[in-house]
Each structure stands twice: as structure tokens, then as C-alpha cells.
Amino acid sequence: MDKNTLITVLGPTASGKTAFAARLAYAIDGEIISADSRQIYRRMDIGTGKDLSEYTVNDQSIPYHLIDIRAPGEKYTLFDYQHDFHNAYNDILSRNKTPILCGGTGLYIESVLKGYHLPDVPANPALRSALEEKSLEELTIILQNYRPLHNTTDTDNKKRAIRAIEIEEYKSKQESVATSFPPVESILLGLDIGRELRRKKITARLHARLQEGMIEEIRNILNSGVSPEDLIYYGLEYKFVTLHVTGKLSYEEMSRQLEIAIHQFAKRQMTWFRGMERRGFAIHWIDTTLPMEQKLQLAHSFIE
Incomplete structure (x- = not known):
């Protein structure tokens, strides 16, 4: 495999993308570029599922990019993402490493692969x-x-x-006056997770995050001066937990509505990825329930 080849790891929320991409990066001397529209924000850790511990494989830290690069409340556009992606991508290539784009924000992924022409x-x-x-x-x-x-x-x-x-x-x-970014060739690996398993994982993960301090995380961000409307703008966890913290929703109602919203979000993610296939992208799907070593073997068969 040419080290200049971009590998893209995509899939819906709760499909195990980060752990898989980190193990793949370890195996091929790669670095990860995040394609997550909310993980760019500092202090928004539990709610966005950064799981930074997963970037350590066999006591080796896997370099990652476009995580924790903005303050909560700042607006970040698709144009910003394209610009930041290409900076990270070229930096990785300059050090003769393999770039791995990993995330579930389909618009971000497609914008860099197709080279969307966007006005700033x-x-x-x-x-x-x-x-x-x-x-x-x-x-x-x-x-x-x-x-x-x-x-x-x-x-x-x-x-x-x-x-x-x-x-x-x-x-x-x-x-x-639009800045034109060139399209980027990529091998696309998708983590395939069945609907029922996805629903179980989403539910379990949500309750775990609530126990881990997600409400306190969001309360602290609000107390630091970020407005409720700015946090609600980010949707999902930040929308519903903010409504709970500000007294608009009870804990039970917040938890119920948020779980429904995350399930709907995962469904929209898969709709986007299927749409990418219809638009000409070849996605190599890998069953996420396979043992990690087997998933990596399949990945190598697609990228070699």
C-alpha cells in the first residue's frame, strides 16, 4: 500500500470506529484525522464520546488531529473543516505516515473526498x-x-x-470567492453493525455516559459562560442535557428524548453512507462483531 493513500474509517455511532482506526493506525504506522463535527471542541468530552484512551495501543500513543481545536460556543463551518483537514493531511504525508480519516459525520467525509467548492x-x-x-x-x-x-x-x-x-x-x-480544495482519493472501510445491536449499544452507552458525569460536564461548560443556546446548537447530548440542566426537562424526560434522538441520528448516518454508495463511493463493509484481529485482516485485504 502506498503511504500516501488516505484510508477512511466510517460507520454509525456506537460501531467501534475509534478503537478499530487506532489499531489499524498502529499496524500501518498511521495517524488519525477526526471526522466528527463535535469532537473539535475542548471540554466537550463525555458527550461527544472522544474516548481518548482508545488512541493508546500497546502502550503506544496514536497521533490524532482535529480533536480539541476549538472552544465551546465557537461556530465551525464546513469550510473550516476542509481547510483544517488539508493542513493535517499534508502534515501527515510530509512525515511519511499514512493518514486515516475516521468519524461518523458523513458531510465532513464527503466534502474532503469530493473536494466541495465552498464560499468562506x-x-x-x-x-x-x-x-x-x-x-x-x-x-x-x-x-x-x-x-x-x-x-x-x-x-x-x-x-x-x-x-x-x-x-x-x-x-x-x-x-x-470560493477556495477550491482538490478531491482526495481514499479507500473506504465501513464498520457494519446490525440495527438491534446498534440500538442496544447506544442505550447502554448513553446510560454509562450519564453515570460518568456528562450532566456535570455540561453544567461546568454553562457555568464557564457558554450560553445555553450555544450548547443546544450542537444537538443531541448537548441539546437535551442543557434543557435538563436549565430546568426545561426532567431527568427522565431528558433521558428518554435523548435516547430516541440518538437512535434517529444513527439511522440518518447510515442513510448518508448508503447515499455515498449511490453517489459512486465504494465502501468495504466489515462486520463490527468480528474479533479485532479478523477485522484488521479484512482491512489489510482491502488496502493492500
Whole structure:
């Protein structure tokens, strides 16, 4: 295998991507680039499932990139991710190591593999101020006037909706100067986990994280000055636990709604990956229930 070849490890939440990618990196002298839209944030550890201990294999630390690079509350765009990915990717190649892209954010993965052409849209304080007084329903109508709403997360909350309008307004007013990133060839390895096993793992992991201090983690972030709305923006654990900490949801209701939301999220992840296959990506699926050594053997057969 050419060391310049990017290997991508993908799969839904709870499929064991991190442990597998770390063991693969150990075997082929690789380094991992995270493709997780929330693990970029410092102090958001339990809720995002960083599991940093898994990056140690046989007492050797596996280098990782694009984890803990931003403060909670900061906005991070797909353009930012492309830029940071290529910096990390080129750095790894310059040291003659093998880059392994690992994560479950399909949009991040596809954006770098296809080389999405994106405008770097600056903040528009005047527009934000004008939109801030409007309700989420009003913002949704405004956004619909720009384009059809295929992605419902754009109107999940006011901050998302305002940013989506900001981008559309910018694109409508000028020919944006976009930075073009080249497509990246990659061998794609997918960890396949059955629906029922995935559901069991998600449920068990959620309860474990609640016991491990996820509520306290989120309370500490809020106490540090990050606004509840900024944390809710990140969705899933940060949305529902913030609503619990701020008194909007009981513990039981938070736990119930969050579990449902994570199951739905995992289903959307698989829908995205199946869509990637329809769009021409060849994903080599590996049964996650196989012993680790067997999974690694299969991976080697695909990448050699």
C-alpha cells in the first residue's frame, strides 16, 4: 500500500470506529484525522464520546488531529473543516505516515473526498441583529424564500436558521470567492453493525455516559459562560442535557428524548453512507462483531 493513500474509517455511532482506526493506525504506522463535527471542541468530552484512551495501543500513543481545536460556543463551518483537514493531511504525508480519516459525520467525509467548492462566508452582524428578533417560524419562512429546505437541521434552532440565512444572503449578493480544495482519493472501510445491536449499544452507552458525569460536564461548560443556546446548537447530548440542566426537562424526560434522538441520528448516518454508495463511493463493509484481529485482516485485504 502506498503511504500516501488516505484510508477512511466510517460507520454509525456506537460501531467501534475509534478503537478499530487506532489499531489499524498502529499496524500501518498511521495517524488519525477526526471526522466528527463535535469532537473539535475542548471540554466537550463525555458527550461527544472522544474516548481518548482508545488512541493508546500497546502502550503506544496514536497521533490524532482535529480533536480539541476549538472552544465551546465557537461556530465551525464546513469550510473550516476542509481547510483544517488539508493542513493535517499534508502534515501527515510530509512525515511519511499514512493518514486515516475516521468519524461518523458523513458531510465532513464527503466534502474532503469530493473536494466541495465552498464560499468562506463571513459573519454579517447587521443581518444577525435584524433577524434576532424574529421567531424560528419566521426565520424558516425567510430561509424558504432563498431555497428549498432539504436539511431540516438548518431550522433546528434560531442560531442555525440565522446562519443559514446569512450564507444564502451572502451568496445572493455577490459572486463569492470560493477556495477550491482538490478531491482526495481514499479507500473506504465501513464498520457494519446490525440495527438491534446498534440500538442496544447506544442505550447502554448513553446510560454509562450519564453515570460518568456528562450532566456535570455540561453544567461546568454553562457555568464557564457558554450560553445555553450555544450548547443546544450542537444537538443531541448537548441539546437535551442543557434543557435538563436549565430546568426545561426532567431527568427522565431528558433521558428518554435523548435516547430516541440518538437512535434517529444513527439511522440518518447510515442513510448518508448508503447515499455515498449511490453517489459512486465504494465502501468495504466489515462486520463490527468480528474479533479485532479478523477485522484488521479484512482491512489489510482491502488496502493492500
